[in-house]
Amino acid sequence: MGTVLRGFTRRHIFAIAVGVLLAGAPLIAFDVWLSGLIDQQGQADVDTSAQRAISLAEARVDRVIDVLDELAAAGAGSCTPENMAAMRQGAFEAFPIKEIAIIGPDGRALCTDLGLPLGHRNIVSSEPLPGSLDTWIDVIQLLGGERAVRLRRKLAGSAESIGALVPAIGFLPQLTARGDGSSAYTRVETRGGGLIGQLGVRPTAGASANFVSRKNSRRYGFRVEVSLPRGGFIAKHAGIERLGMLVTAGVILALVCSSILIPRRDPNNPVDELKRAMAAGEFVPYYQPIVDIRSGQLRGAEVLVRWKKPDGSLVLPGSFIPLAESSGLIRGMTRDLMRRVCVEAGAAIGRRPALKISFNFSGQLFSNDSIVKDVRAIFSNSPIKLSQVVLEVTERDPIENFTATRQTIAALQGLGVRIAIDDVGTGHSGLSYMLKLGVDIIKIDKMFVDAIGTDRNSTTIVETLIDLAHNMRMDVVAEGVESFEQVTHLRDLGIRSAQGYVFAPPLPGSAFLQLIEAIDPMSAAGEPSAAAPTRLALARNRSEAA
Secondary structure: OHHHHHHHHHHHHHHHHHHHHHHHHHHHHHHHHHHHHHHHHHHHHHHHHHHHHHHHHHHHHHHHHHHHHHHHHOOOOOOOHHHHHHHHHHHHHOOOOOEEEEEOOOOOEEEEOOOOOOOOOEEEEEEEOOOOOOEEEEEEEOOOOOEEEEEEEEOOOOOOEEEEEEEHHHHOOOEOOOOOEOOOEEEEEOOOOOEEEEEOOOOOOOOOOEEEEEEEOOOOOOEEEEEEEHHHHHHHOHHHHHHHHHHOHHHHHHHHHHHHHOOOOOOOOHHHHHHHHHHOOOEEEEEEEEEEOOOOOEEEEEEEEEEEOOOOOEEOHHHOHHHHHHHOOHHHHHHHHHHHHHHHHHHHHHOOOOOEEEEEEOHHHHOOOHHHHHHHHHHHOOOOOHHHEEEEEEOOOOOOOHHHHHHHHHHHHHOOOEEEEEEEOOOOOOOHHHHHHOOOEEEEOHHHHHHOOOOHHHHHHHHHHHHHHHHOOOEEEEOOOOOHHHHHHHHHOOOOEEOOOOOOOOEEHHHHHHHHHHHOOEOOOOOEOOOOOOOHHHHHHHHHHO
16 A cells, blocks of 8 residues: 555656746746847847937037037137126026136136135046047036036136136936937046946946946947846846736646745835835934025024935935835835934924925825824924924825825824925816915925026016915925025015025035034024124135134
C-alpha cells in the first residue's frame, strides 16, 4: 500500500512539472516579445525627451542672445537711468529672463534692471558659449541653493559686459511630448560639465532596468541626460500592462501563491527613497518673508520645503511633492515640517505675536478631520501660538468633498488657525473656493502680479478679487513680487501684504532668524526694542551679507 501511494505521488509530481513547463514556454515567448516592445517604446520616449530638452535649451539661449544683442546695439553698456529702463523693457519682453545686469571685468554684477541689492551669488562655472565669439555662459548659485544661467555678452570697446539671468528650471522640460507630467530624471550641463539643473530622482547608476538617453547640442554644446526606470514606464503605459495580464492570466493564477510567499522590494523605488529621506530628516523648511508694503514691517513668512540631500544639493518641491501626495506620504512630511519649524524658529516667532507663519497644505489633508488633531498637538506645546498659524490650500488642486473640507476648515478656525487660498485665479474652480470654504486670506498668483500695469484684463481681475475679498472681510497677499514698480501698483490697488524676490528669496532657517532680529530686535527683557528699524531693506542687506 505504501509503495502504491509513493508511486502515485511521483506520477502527480511529474505531471505537475510537465504542466508548468508546457505553460511556461508560451509565457516565456510572450515575455520576450513584450519586453522587446517595452524596451523599444521606452527608449524612444527618453530619446524624444532628451531632444526636447536640447531644443528647449537652445530656444532659451537664442531668445536671450537676441535681447542682449539689441541692448548692446542700442548702447546699453552702463548703469544710467536710460540704460536701466531699456534693460527693464528687455527683461519684460523676454519670457525666460528674470534679470538683466551690467557686469564688471571680475564677473560680478554692477547693477541690475530692478535696481535691487544683489546679495551673494556664487559663480559655479564659466565658459565661452560655443558658436559665439563674444558671449559667455555662467552657472550661478543663488542664495537658498537655487541655480540660474547667466548669459553675458562682451561690450565693444569696454571692459564691462551685459548679462541676462535665466532660472535653471527654465532649461528643464516639465512635460512630455504628449503634454503630461514627466516622471523621467533630466540633467542638463554645459559643454564644460557645469551642472545647470536636474529634475526628478536619478535612478541608480548602471541599473540594467533603466532607459537612458544622452544627447549634445551641436549649436551650444549643452549635454543632456534623460533616464527613466523601466518599472515607471510600465506604470505610465497601463495598456501594455493590461495586455500582458490578459495573455498570461492563466499562468499568473498558477504562480500567484508562490509570488505572495516571496517578498520583493525594488531598491530603486522612489517612494522608498522619500521614506528614507524623511527618516533622515532631509526635508527642511525655507522661509519666504511676507512684508507690509505700506510700513515695510515683517508680517510673517511662508514655509517652503526643500530636500537637502547628504551631498548638500537642494531639490525643489516640484520634483517630489506630487509623488509624496500620490503615495500618501504628504501628511507625514507636512507634520515633520511643522515640528521642525517649531524647533528651529518657534522661540523667535512666539516672542512676536504679530508674525504669522504659513504652511502649504495639500487639498487631500483638508478632507480628513484628523489633521485638526495633528495641528493642535504640534502647536499647543510650541512657542508658536495657534493664532499665528496660517494653512494654505491651493486652488490648483480640485476639492472633491466640499462638505468635509468646510467642516475641517471650520474646526481649524475654531482653534484660532487662519486659512488661506493659494494661487487664486489660476485654478478651474473660479470663485467657488472663496464663497464656499469661508477662508480668511486669499493670495493673488504671480501670473496676475506680473501683468499688473501692463495688461488691462489682469488688472481688472485683480481689482475684482481685492474688492470681493475686502467685502468678505478677507486679507489679501500678493505673491511673486519682483520689482518696486509692482509694489507701487499693488499699494495703489489697496493691497498691504506681499512676498517675492524684491524683498527676499526663500531663506534657510539661520538667515531668516537673522532677518527677524535685524527688523524686529528684542530687548534683554524680551520686549521689542524702541530703536527697531521698520524697513525691510535695512535688514535684507544684513541678511544677504551674512
